Amino acid sequence: MELNSFILMRNNQRVVEFYREPFEKDGIQALYSLSKTFTAIATGIAIDEGVLELSDPVVSLFPEQLPEVVSEHLSKMTVHHLLSMNTGHHMNTYPDIVSQQDWVRAFLSLEVAHEPGTYYLYNTHATYMLSAIIEKVTGQNLVDYLMPRLFEPLDIERPVWEKCPLGITAGGMGLNISTSSVAKFGQMLLQQGMYNGKRIVSATFIQQAISKQSDNSRDEGRIDFAQGYGYQIFRCREGCYMGNGAFGQLCLVAPRQNLVIAATASFASMKRLQVLLDHFYETIFYSVSKECSDFDLTDYHELESKLSTLSSPFVEMKSTARPFYDRFEKSYHMEPNNIEIERVQLTIDPEILLEIQQAGTLRSITAQVERVTRYNTFFKKDLELHLQPVFTNASWMGPQTLKIMLKYIETPYEEVYIINLEEESIRLEYSINVSFTADHYLVEGRALI
Numbered sequence: 001m002e003l004n005s006f007i008l009m010r011n012n013q014r015v016v017e018f019y020r021e022p023f024e025k026d027g028i029q030a031l032y033s034l035s036k037t038f039t040a041i042a043t044g045i046a047i048d049e050g051v052l053e054l055s056d057p058v059v060s061l062f063p064e065q066l067p068e069v070v071s072e073h074l075s076k077m078t079v080h081h082l083l084s085m086n087t088g089h090h091m092n093t094y095p096d097i098v099s100q101q102d103w104v105r106a107f108l109s110l111e112v113a114h115e116p117g118t119y120y121l122y123n124t125h126a127t128y129m130l131s132a133i134i135e136k137v138t139g140q141n142l143v144d145y146l147m148p149r150l151f152e153p154l155d156i157e158r159p160v161w162e163k164c165p166l167g168i169t170a171g172g173m174g175l176n177i178s179t180s181s182v183a184k185f186g187q188m189l190l191q192q193g194m195y196n197g198k199r200i201v202s203a204t205f206i207q208q209a210i211s212k213q214s215d216n217s218r219d220e221g222r223i224d225f226a227q228g229y230g231y232q233i234f235r236c237r238e239g240c241y242m243g244n245g246a247f248g249q250l251c252l253v254a255p256r257q258n259l260v261i262a263a264t265a266s267f268a269s270m271k272r273l274q275v276l277l278d279h280f281y282e283t284i285f286y287s288v289s290k291e292c293s294d295f296d297l298t299d300y301h302e303l304e305s306k307l308s309t310l311s312s313p314f315v316e317m318k319s320t321a322r323p324f325y326d327r328f329e330k331s332y333h334m335e336p337n338n339i340e341i342e343r344v345q346l347t348i349d350p351e352i353l354l355e356i357q358q359a360g361t362l363r364s365i366t367a368q369v370e371r372v373t374r375y376n377t378f379f380k381k382d383l384e385l386h387l388q389p390v391f392t393n394a395s396w397m398g399p400q401t402l403k404i405m406l407k408y409i410e411t412p413y414e415e416v417y418i419i420n421l422e423e424e425s426i427r428l429e430y431s432i433n434v435s436f437t438a439d440h441y442l443v444e445g446r447a448l449i
Helices: 032-048 072-075 079-083 092-100 103-109 124-138 142-151 180-188 202-209 270-283 296-308
Strands: 003-010 013-019 028-032 175-178 239-246 251-253 259-265 330-335 341-348 354-358 362-369 373-380 385-398 401-408 414-422 425-432 440-447
Touching: 003 251, 013 296, 013 354, 032 079, 032 124, 032 142, 032 175, 032 180, 032 239, 072 440, 092 103, 092 124, 092 180, 103 124, 124 354, 124 373, 175 180, 175 202, 175 373, 180 251, 239 330, 251 270, 251 354, 251 373, 341 425, 341 440, 354 401, 362 373, 362 385
Parallel strands: none
Antiparallel strands: 003 013, 003 259, 028 175, 239 251, 251 259, 330 341, 330 440, 341 354, 354 362, 373 385, 385 401, 401 414, 414 425, 425 440
């Protein structure tokens, strides 16, 4: 279990804070689906301002992007159904929409198999539609709209939030802010929409958002994912609730204990998040007396110590063999492969430069043997390439076997390349710790003359 950062707030005070090396305090993090809860609050603000209503039909907001025939079920879909993940879709809509240029048109074209409000289905593009609606009714994109209304009052710097191909903020994914900012957001939720004496969103909307709007227990084995779904918020045990994102990004609020937990992680499975939640319940929630205003911080210190055992730092790798090559430079033509790697070039001088030509794009990776180095490079977070910091390290596993590791500290991602060199050939093996798609490949090639 790899926990990357963790903040625990009690009584509006930060009592536990942890960052796995080389993750940095106040460094931004990709939130993935935790973005959804921020979009829900934006929707609540728009409702409070009177520019939107829960009962507004989705079809009324996009007359130019409707299908030729609007089904009865589609006509009944409202803002409330988007918020509560109860749009009536039966199957995962993501692949049918993300491959299109116009996501709104693609969403509206899909079959709505169930009457809205009768069938819960976690639906990232339902949240995207909320972002598109906010832009439609306010004339501002989601980030511009939220700057004076949420981010600035919470003292959060203007965030990077990824967009769809037409430039609409993704809404259901793609937000990048710090763990500290997530903790502030959780504190605002705990305080029923207030932060530092300023009203961000109405208490009425917060109460609706954390109430059970949909039954999400169908086929769900994780206890804290099956207590009911509100407005882009999961209800949990003991009156707690959370927003979460892929690979273990978390904002958890515990009103009875007056606690907020913000965390980022690199969990290969979201089942690991449930394991972490179980640990929180056993070590924190059940040990906090509901009657006591003071709390023995010994338990918190023990938790902080425990957290350090859940994560291993990114450290210098030591070589287990002396290499054949102090200086090396060769290019290789790769054999046909389904990931479209066409050419690889490796230079050792003594810094390592690995260049990979894939699908017409050149990727350059630098590293030093037995030394962790940092530089900035482009890497895809969720939807888009971003210039971001990466830590690299290399070691010789054998005289002709080189291992390169890369850690992108604004994401959960850690990549490993293992390169086997023969006289005139190369074998390149790749793996990544977490992934939405393929997490491993193996390609071979011959040296170019």
